[in-house]
Amino acid sequence: MDKTEKRILLFFALVLGVFVVVAVATVRNINRGVAGSDWVNHTHAVILENEALRSDLYLSDGSAHTFVVTGDPVDRRAVVEALSDVSENLDIMEALTRNEPPQSNQVAHIETLVKVRADFIRSLLAARRSGNMDAVHVLLADDAGQPALKDIDRAIEKLKQDELGLLTERDTASFVQAQMTRWAVWTGVALDFLLLGGAGWLIRDDIAARRRAATALRAANNQLEAKVRERTSELAASNELLTAENLERSWSNQGLEHQLNYNNLIINSINDLVLVLTKATNISRVNPAVVRITGFEPHELINRPFASLAELTYDRTAPMLDPIAQAMKDGRDLRDQEAVVQDRLGRRIPVHVALFPLRDRDKVVGGVVILQVIRSGDGREPLI
Amino acid sequence: MQKHILVVDDEAVIRDLLDMFLSRSGYRVTAVSSAPEAEEVAGRDRPDLVITDLQLEDSDGLEMIERLKALLPETPMMLLTGVMFDPKVIRETLKKKVSCYVEKTAPLTRILAAVQGLVGK
Numbered sequence: 369m370d371k372t373e374k375r376i377l378l379f380f381a382l383v384l385g386v387f388v389v390v391a392v393a394t395v396r397n398i399n400r401g402v403a404g405s406d407w408v409n410h411t412h413a414v415i416l417e418n419e420a421l422r423s424d425l426y427l428s429d430g431s432a433h434t435f436v437v438t439g440d441p442v443d444r445r446a447v448v449e450a451l452s453d454v455s456e457n458l459d460i461m462e463a464l465t466r467n468e469p470p471q472s473n474q475v476a477h478i479e480t481l482v483k484v485r486a487d488f489i490r491s492l493l494a495a496r497r498s499g500n501m502d503a504v505h506v507l508l509a510d511d512a513g514q515p516a517l518k519d520i521d522r523a524i525e526k527l528k529q530d531e532l533g534l535l536t537e538r539d540t541a542s543f544v545q546a547q548m549t550r551w552a553v554w555t556g557v558a559l560d561f562l563l564l565g566g567a568g569w570l571i572r573d574d575i576a577a578r579r580r581a582a583t584a585l586r587a588a589n590n591q592l593e594a595k596v597r598e599r600t601s602e603l604a605a606s607n608e609l610l611t612a613e614n615l616e617r618s619w620s621n622q623g624l625e626h627q628l629n630y631n632n633l634i635i636n637s638i639n640d641l642v643l644v645l646t647k648a649t650n651i652s653r654v655n656p657a658v659v660r661i662t663g664f665e666p667h668e669l670i671n672r673p674f675a676s677l678a679e680l681t682y683d684r685t686a687p688m689l690d691p692i693a694q695a696m697k698d699g700r701d702l703r704d705q706e707a708v709v710q711d712r713l714g715r716r717i718p719v720h721v722a723l724f725p726l727r728d729r730d731k732v733v734g735g736v737v738i739l740q741v742i743r744s745g746d747g748r749e750p751l752i
Numbered sequence: 753m754q755k756h757i758l759v760v761d762d763e764a765v766i767r768d769l770l771d772m773f774l775s776r777s778g779y780r781v782t783a784v785s786s787a788p789e790a791e792e793v794a795g796r797d798r799p800d801l802v803i804t805d806l807q808l809e810d811s812d813g814l815e816m817i818e819r820l821k822a823l824l825p826e827t828p829m830m831l832l833t834g835v836m837f838d839p840k841v842i843r844e845t846l847k848k849k850v851s852c853y854v855e856k857t858a859p860l861t862r863i864l865a866a867v868q869g870l871v872g873k
C-alpha cells in the first residue's frame with residue numbers, strides 16, 4: 369500500500385468518523401427531544417390537574433354556600449362529590465410531581481391549604497345540616513372575604529406559573545437542541561463533503577500518476593518488444609545462416625563420404641592383391657583380395673615389411689637394393705617383376721609384381737603394389 | 753507459384769539434404785529413391801526440373817532421363833553424381849542428354865546457382 373492509498377484510506381476513515389459522530393449526536397438529540405416531549409406532556413398534565421383542582425375547589429365552595437342557602441340534600445351531595453374530586457385531583461398531582469421536589473413541595477403546600485378549606489366546608493355543611501344557623505353565621509363571618517380560598521388560588525396560580533415557566537424554558541432548550549442538531553448535521557455533511565473532495569483529489573492525483581506510470585510502462589514494453597523483435601530477427605538471421613552452413617557442411621561431408629566409399633569400392637573390387645607401402649616399404653593398407661588369397665588378417669600385415677610377405681626374384685649376389693626399395697627411391701614405376709608370396713599356411717604363390725610410387729606433389733611418400741597371381745592353364749592358383 | 757523440383761537419388765541422406773536445402777530456397781520439392789517412383793511423380797505432378805543421380809540402385813540415371821524426356825520433353829534435367837568424369841567426356845557425352853551436370857562434391861550454393869539458371873528463382 370503506497371502513501372497516497374494510505375491518505376485516501378485516512379480520508380475515508382475520517383468521513384466515516386464524522387458520519388458516526390453526527391449520527392450519534394443526532395440520535396442523542398432525538399432521544400432528548402422525545403424525553404422533552406414526555407416531560408412537556410407531564411407538565412401539561414400537572415397544569416391541567418392544577419386547573420381542575422381549582423375548578424373543583426370553587427365548585428365545592430360554591431355548592432357549600434348554595435346548600436347553606438337551600439339546605440337541599442342535592443346541593444349537599446354536589447359539595448361532597450366536588451370535595452371527592454378535589455381529593456382525587458390532589459392525589460393525581462401528588463403522583464405527577466412525586467419525582468420533582470420543588471413541585472412536590474408546592475403540591476404539599478396546596479394540599480395543606482385545601483385540607484383546611486375542606487374542613488371548613490365540612491364544618492359548614494355539618495352546621496347547616498344540624499340547623500344551627502348561628503354556627504353557620506359564625507363560620508361564614510369568619511370566612512368573610514374568603515382569604516383561605518384566595519391563598520389556595522394564589523398557590524395554585526404560582527404552581528401553574530412555575531410550570532408554564534418551566535415549559536417556556538424547555539421550549540427554549542428544545543429550540544436550542546434542534547438548532548444544535550441542525551448545525552451538527554449540516555456541519556457533518558459539509559465536513560464529509562470536504563473530506564470526500566479531498567479524497568477525490570487524491571484519487572484523481574493517484575489515477576493520473578498511475579496513468580503516467582502505465583504510459584511509461586507501455587513505452588518501456590514497446591521499447592523492449594522492439595528490442596526483442598530486433599534481437600529475434602538477428603537470431604533468426606543467425607539461425608538461418610547457421611542452418612545454411614550446417615546444410616552446406618552436411619552436404620560436403622556426404623560428398624566426401626560418397627567419394628571415399630566409391631574409391632574404396634573401386635579398390636576393394638579389384639581381385640588382384642593391392643597393397644599400399646610406406647616409403648620404408650612397410651605395408652600400410654591392403655585390399656580384401658590380399659586377405660582372401662594370403663589368409664592373413666589386415667592387422668597381421670600392417671607395419672610388416674613387404675619383403676616378409678613377397679619374395680622378389682632378383683640377383684641377390686649383385687650389390688643392389690631390393691628392386692621395390694630401389695624403385696621407390698628412384699620414384700619410378702616397377703613392372704613385370706616376379707615374386708613369390710607365402711601365405712598364412714606357408715604355401716608359396718607366384719605373382720607378377722607392379723609398383724607405382726605415390727607422389728604428393730614432387731615427393732614420393734609411398735607406393736602402391738599390385739600382385740597379380742600367375743595362374744595355371746586351368747585358371748586355378750598354382751602352388752609351388 | 754513455387755517451382756516444382758523432382759529429386760531422384762537412392763541415398764536417403766542426399767535426398768533429405770537436397771529437399772531441405774531447395775525447400776528453404778523457395779522451391780517445392782518431391783524426393784524419390786527410384787526411377788519408377790520418379791516416372792510416377794512426373795506423370796502425376798509435372799516437375800519444372802529433374803535432378804537425378806547417375807547411378808541409381810535399380811537403374812541407370814541416364815536411362816531414366818531418356819524415359820523422362822519422352823514424358824517431359826520441355827523439362828530440364830540435371831545430372832548430379834559423385835563419379836569422376838573427364839570434363840571433356842562430360843561435354844561430349846552428356847551435353848545432349850542433360851541440361852546440366854554438377855558433381856556431388858560441389859557446394860550447395862553452386863547447385864542452387866545451377867538450379868536457378870535452369871528454372872529461375
